[in-house]
Amino acid sequence: MTINFDEYKKKYPNTQRENLIHILQEIQDECGYLSEDAITWVSRYFNLPASKIYGLATFYNYFCFSPRGKYHIEICEGTSCQLKAARATIKEFEKVLKISNGQTTKNGMFSFQVVPCLGACGIAPVVKINNEYYSHVMPSQVNSIIEHYINIDENE
Template sequence: MPKIKLAESTVKIIKDVCARFNNSEGELINVLHTVQHKLGYLPAEVQEVIAKELNTSVAKVYGVVTFYSYFSMIPKGEFPISICMGTACYVRGAEQVLSEFKRQLKVEVGESTSDGKFSLNCLRCVGACGLAPVVMIGEKVFGRVAPTQVKQIIAEYREGCSSEKAKSA
């Protein structure tokens, strides 16, 4: 993967987060959560800074990042799409919805479209099982989504749908 050079300001953000957790190795997961929230994702260079600050090995940090599906090393799209794969959504056809998103966007789970507009992920239960199957785009929740609606939803966002409608996390 191509090397990126982190801006001084980015390094400072990471170091501040680590310091807030007392540069303690035991706080690694909290540090990763907070940093991903601030930067959107956790590329290799960010993990290297975190490892140094927490006095642990990069391999350990990478191990945790790859263990939890919540963490991502790929930048999220402008409109991050999350498909709920919790039990209720799953039995009501979430898998078909997911494959339709994959087909329409030509990406796999965990990837972003080449124009950076959309990223596709799965999650487990958003607590809206009554609306199953549920899709989230940014913080907007779509309920009872049928595969036939997927094309239309994507088109809405493509056609200049303002980013206010779906604030990216």
């Protein structure tokens, strides 16, 4: 995907640091991830080392540096989720999808990320797929959740 960086220059004509996160978010929203080219462009535009841009982006769970799957799975490992067997659910997702944390399936359908907290402690353990939350997810439910998305994809 080719990014039209001129559009970002027009939208954010000043290179004050308060615009840095906004530009990174918009680039990721447009492309699905922050590419090396995007990090380099932002670095040059803000006159900051690429390592600073990368360091900032890695601080936030929102940003990713490789393409996400069509269905991005986030599994919470916050305290409430950990107390209710989130680790076993994480391992089951890894087993079923045959990928590890931060990876995308070969067909590009699923990506998987363990996150510190999804802010839904009352429904722990919680899984978020794109913008849909699943509550009280146990390892025995993982196959049916994945099959649900496979069926959606086949019917499109």
